[in-house]
Amino acid sequence: MRQAAALLAASLLLGCAQPRQDVVVHPAEQPPALLSEWGVVLATGNRLELNAGVIPYELNAPLFSDYALKLRAVWMPPGSHAEFDASREFSFPVGTIISKTFYYEKASDWAADRHAVVMTDRQHELPPAGSLLTDQYLLLETRLLVRYADGWRAYPYVWNAAQDDARLEIAGDVHALELVSATDRQSINYVVPDANQCSNCHTPDHSAGELRPLGPKAWQMNRSYAWWDDDLGQLQHWTAAGLLQGAPADLSAPAVTAEWRVKAYLDANCAHCHNPVGAADTSALHLNIEAPVDRHYGVCKTPVAVGRGSGDRPYDIYPGRPDDSILLYRMQHADPAIAMPELGRSAIHTEGVAMVRAWIAAMPGEC
Amino acid sequence: MKLFCRCIATASSVAEYRTGPIAVSNVRDYSFTINSPELSRVRNLSNSLILVLALVLSSACSKPSATDSANPAGEYQKLLQTQLIQAKPGDVIMIPEGGHPINRGLSLNVSGVTLRGAGMDKSILSFKGQLQGAEGLLVNASDFTIEDLAIEDTAGDGLKINEGRNIIIRRVRTEWTNGPDENNGAYGIYPVQIENLLLEESVAIGASDAGLYVGQSRNVVVRNNRAERNVAGIEIENTISADVYGNTATGNTGGILVFNMPDLPQPGHSTRVYKNIVSGNNTDNFGAEGTPVASVPAGSGIVINSNDLVEIFDNDIADNDTANIIVSSYYATGYQGTRELAAAYDPYPETIYIYNNRFSGGGSSPDGLDLKALKVAMFGLSGRIPDVLWDGYVNPDKLDANGKLKPEFGICVNNGAAEVLNADLPNGSDNIVVGDPQHRCEHEKLPAVVLTPPLG
Numbered sequence: 001m002r003q004a005a006a007l008l009a010a011s012l013l014l015g016c017a018q019p020r021q022d023v024v025v026h027p028a029e030q031p032p033a034l035l036s037e038w039g040v041v042l043a044t045g046n047r048l049e050l051n052a053g054v055i056p057y058e059l060n061a062p063l064f065s066d067y068a069l070k071l072r073a074v075w076m077p078p079g080s081h082a083e084f085d086a087s088r089e090f091s092f093p094v095g096t097i098i099s100k101t102f103y104y105e106k107a108s109d110w111a112a113d114r115h116a117v118v119m120t121d122r123q124h125e126l127p128p129a130g131s132l133l134t135d136q137y138l139l140l141e142t143r144l145l146v147r148y149a150d151g152w153r154a155y156p157y158v159w160n161a162a163q164d165d166a167r168l169e170i171a172g173d174v175h176a177l178e179l180v181s182a183t184d185r186q187s188i189n190y191v192v193p194d195a196n197q198c199s200n201c202h203t204p205d206h207s208a209g210e211l212r213p214l215g216p217k218a219w220q221m222n223r224s225y226a227w228w229d230d231d232l233g234q235l236q237h238w239t240a241a242g243l244l245q246g247a248p249a250d251l252s253a254p255a256v257t258a259e260w261r262v263k264a265y266l267d268a269n270c271a272h273c274h275n276p277v278g279a280a281d282t283s284a285l286h287l288n289i290e291a292p293v294d295r296h297y298g299v300c301k302t303p304v305a306v307g308r309g310s311g312d313r314p315y316d317i318y319p320g321r322p323d324d325s326i327l328l329y330r331m332q333h334a335d336p337a338i339a340m341p342e343l344g345r346s347a348i349h350t351e352g353v354a355m356v357r358a359w360i361a362a363m364p365g366e367c
Numbered sequence: 368m369k370l371f372c373r374c375i376a377t378a379s380s381v382a383e384y385r386t387g388p389i390a391v392s393n394v395r396d397y398s399f400t401i402n403s404p405e406l407s408r409v410r411n412l413s414n415s416l417i418l419v420l421a422l423v424l425s426s427a428c429s430k431p432s433a434t435d436s437a438n439p440a441g442e443y444q445k446l447l448q449t450q451l452i453q454a455k456p457g458d459v460i461m462i463p464e465g466g467h468p469i470n471r472g473l474s475l476n477v478s479g480v481t482l483r484g485a486g487m488d489k490s491i492l493s494f495k496g497q498l499q500g501a502e503g504l505l506v507n508a509s510d511f512t513i514e515d516l517a518i519e520d521t522a523g524d525g526l527k528i529n530e531g532r533n534i535i536i537r538r539v540r541t542e543w544t545n546g547p548d549e550n551n552g553a554y555g556i557y558p559v560q561i562e563n564l565l566l567e568e569s570v571a572i573g574a575s576d577a578g579l580y581v582g583q584s585r586n587v588v589v590r591n592n593r594a595e596r597n598v599a600g601i602e603i604e605n606t607i608s609a610d611v612y613g614n615t616a617t618g619n620t621g622g623i624l625v626f627n628m629p630d631l632p633q634p635g636h637s638t639r640v641y642k643n644i645v646s647g648n649n650t651d652n653f654g655a656e657g658t659p660v661a662s663v664p665a666g667s668g669i670v671i672n673s674n675d676l677v678e679i680f681d682n683d684i685a686d687n688d689t690a691n692i693i694v695s696s697y698y699a700t701g702y703q704g705t706r707e708l709a710a711a712y713d714p715y716p717e718t719i720y721i722y723n724n725r726f727s728g729g730g731s732s733p734d735g736l737d738l739k740a741l742k743v744a745m746f747g748l749s750g751r752i753p754d755v756l757w758d759g760y761v762n763p764d765k766l767d768a769n770g771k772l773k774p775e776f777g778i779c780v781n782n783g784a785a786e787v788l789n790a791d792l793p794n795g796s797d798n799i800v801v802g803d804p805q806h807r808c809e810h811e812k813l814p815a816v817v818l819t820p821p822l823g
């Protein structure tokens with residue numbers, strides 16, 4: 001019964017709305033100068049909307065990006081679908097466009113300070129109606145990953161001052177922001193990555209050098225999402241809507257323990273490099289979610305090429321002693337010589353630091 | 368006692384400092400030994416001093432980060448980024464003469480590209496006030512040549528090349544222009560996981576870790592470079608087959624290091640260090656605690672740690688105040704806690720051959736109170752530590768019937784009057800020995816590294 005309801009909802013969402021323009025998959029070497037030419041994410045009037053057939057999704061453990069809210073969405077050519085994979089990202093058909101739009105809620109003093117935005121530790125909140133009001137939100141960038149026959153390409157688009165379109169900036173951009181919460185203010189340089197930096201993270205197998213999406217994996221996607229207007233899982237919805245094939249019927253949501261939360265967080269923020277075949281395999285520190293919590297996960301592990309990132313601390317993770325743990329030190333700093341991850345973070349994620357701190361503090365053992 | 372002087376004040380190392388006097392006894396008949404109650408007293412005093420020092424160091428550790436005043440990076444940065452992003456195999460990207468402010472990390476992901484400036488004092492990429500990026504230029508590519516340019520004042524590493532084949536780095540200067548400073552970036556030139564590497568005629572100044580650092584690589588030539596005022600001048604780590612020759616390492620904390628670190632995919636061996644000038648490497652250690660080089664004593668000429676099959680010959684090694692050559696195991700570094708090392712890791716330096724070097728001076732003012740005390744007690748105020756300082760650790764599984772290390776694994780010194788001092792750390796320095804005849808030996812010489820395909 002619920003499946004049928006989900007299917008009905010999906011068909012309403014996917015099939016009935018008329019696209020205002022076609023989604024266009026441009027040739028890999030000729031990305032258009034304007035985001036609107038893809039027809040995936042559209043700004044009209046004071047609204048940001050996803051085109052019909054563009055499906056937003058949410059992850060269990062999103063990458064921290066300077067408290068930016070993110071609207072993630074995927075479009076697949078009509079009639080095609082993704083294949084489920086239990087361990088790595090789903091296999092998407094040629095022509096897939098994955099988009100991620102980074103934006104902030106404007107702070108109450110926005111009118112006086114055009115850099116002041118809200119610092120809040122939450123995922124994006126796209127209402128089921130599917131649009132964002134741009135007088136309430138500041139749109140910064142939309143990153144596209146497009147699947148071609150020979151692999152994925154990454155294109156960074158930066159939103160203009162008028163907030164009605166975004167321009168391709170393969171060299172990236174820097175945007176000064178003032179992050180404001182009830183208790184804290186952080187001045188940051190929000191950095192839009194250049195196209196190479198996109199691939200430096202989206203290449204989890206560094207030797208293979210193949211660009212890949214990082215988020216749409218089973219453990220990340222296996223959750224409900226309010227956009228679907230019920231509490232069925234996203235994967236069930238995708239399956240029912242014909243967007244995904246091969247998902248087991250009995251998918252249960254991951255058992256969310258405190259340790260699972262930490263491991264999911266470290267995977268999302270670190271494991272694109274820190275995995276056994278990643279760019280940071282040079283350090284032999286592996287923070288992928290499948291990895292056991294042992295020396296290679298950092299427990300009593302001495303650093304290799306840490307430089308100033310050591311913070312005068314001896315081990316990556318020192319059980320019971322977060323303030324002697326290098327991993328935490330690198331999360332606590334924004335200086336590019338110290339900060340981890342190396343790309344995509346200019347602010348300090350206070351809530352993430354607190355969670356990892358508590359986990360290390362409660363970890364038994366001695367080095 | 369530790370050879371490596373700056374130890375982290377962890378619970379275990381503090382406890383160790385409190386263990387009190389170290390007996391110096393067990394006189395052996397075959398060589399010069401020492402049995403001095405005076406030394407013992409000096410050690411007592413020095414142990415408590417070290418504890419205080421270690422605590423001071425550890426409490427003074429968190430410095431504010433360098434301020435990120437945005438530099439006036441502009442159109443040229445965007446042009447260069449775009450050239451790097453859009454590069455095709457076979458492209459030569461020219462860096463024009465002049466100083467070019469850059470405030471974000473650059474990267475190259477395409478193989479077969481050459482990056483060429485007008486000279487390492489003419490084409491300068493200046494990263495002062497860098498906002499983003501853990502290095503100045505990051506290269507994830509093969510068949511790459513970089514030459515005739517400088518990378519200055521990066522927040523983190525200068526030039527990092529991560530995983531590739533057939534790499535040439537030639538006449539590249541990386542420098543922190545303010546001189547030695549703990550807030551400088553870690554590595555100057557940092558190729559890692561490279562197969563077939565030529566690093567030549569380059570200059571590295573002021574790195575807070577290693578100026579020239581070759582990690583986890585294979586088939587490597589490092590020649591005719593200059594490394595000055597870094598913590599480590601040149602470091603070869605977990606690398607198989609490296610020839611290091613014609614270089615000058617001076618004014619660093621340690622001149623040339625050949626290290627093996629644990630838990631990495633590849634243990635290193637087979638390094639030849641020859642025809643280098645390694646002199647006056649006496650700069651105070653300004654590396655961050657916790658980094659492997661932070662415990663290297665100031666005044667170290669050539670340091671072999673936990674690495675095997677290392678040949679040191681025909682070098683001019685002078686005036687390195689702790690010792691001209693140090694040979695040590697992982698156990699002497701103070702890095703290890705109480706947990707077992709991984710079974711696959713070999714912490715012992717083995718099959719080391721030192722011959723035909725020209726030594727002068729050195730060892731007269733060692734860094735670290737233990738070594739100072741040892742020097743004064745054994746060699747007097749005006750004396751010096753012998754040219755080769757060894758911690759004395761040997762693999763217990765590789766002993767002969769007499770309990771001595773099998774000769775094929777030993778340290779051979781065939782170098783005129785140069786002597787080995789065995790600090791006997793495994794036995795609490797009970798039996799410090801100079802001139803043990805076991806070191807009068809030879810090993811088979813290592814073959815020269817042949818770059819295949821040839822580079823250069």
